Amino acid sequence: MIIKTSAIKILTSIAVALSLSAVSYAQDAGLIWDGVYSIDQASRGETVYSETCVSCHGQDLGGNSNSPGLVGMGFMFLWEGRTLGEFFEKIRSDMPTDRPGQLTQQNYLDVLAYILLKNAFPSRTEELSSNLDILNEITISSK
């Protein structure tokens, strides 16, 4: 009986520890509508965009006859319910199409922040996390 009680106590404290770590993990990731990138980061991203993406995706991110738009309903249609991790991987592995993977990890993150800004997602003081596990926890959702 004594052994059983202490086993339960140990299990309970493990469960508490696990749920506590789950909570702090969720706070690190944050919700897209609470803000996940900073304005400074998005303006660096704007520079990257105008150097490497604008020729195909357009000044207003509306796309052209060969390249899809990256804002508005078209964006949400493709990306709603998916995560920033997936979005990041898509850009990093396929863009720009003429030389995929050529930018630095930081440049890809910054341009991602710029696309979020142009889709009217809110900013915060901290930059977007570069941790893929955290990006995978942030779901793109409409308000």
Ligand code: HEC
């Ligand atoms: C040479 C033209 C070209 C350049 C430059 C280019 N893209 Fe693209 N992009 C495309 C084409 C074509 C597609 C559609 C095919 C695909 O999804 O792979 C696309 C698709 C995308 C998608 C997926 C669209 C969606 O909504 O699913 C994203 C996001 C994207 N590009 C971002 C970027 C970013 C960011 C840059 C700059 C770092 C960039 N692209 C540079 C041509 C280009």
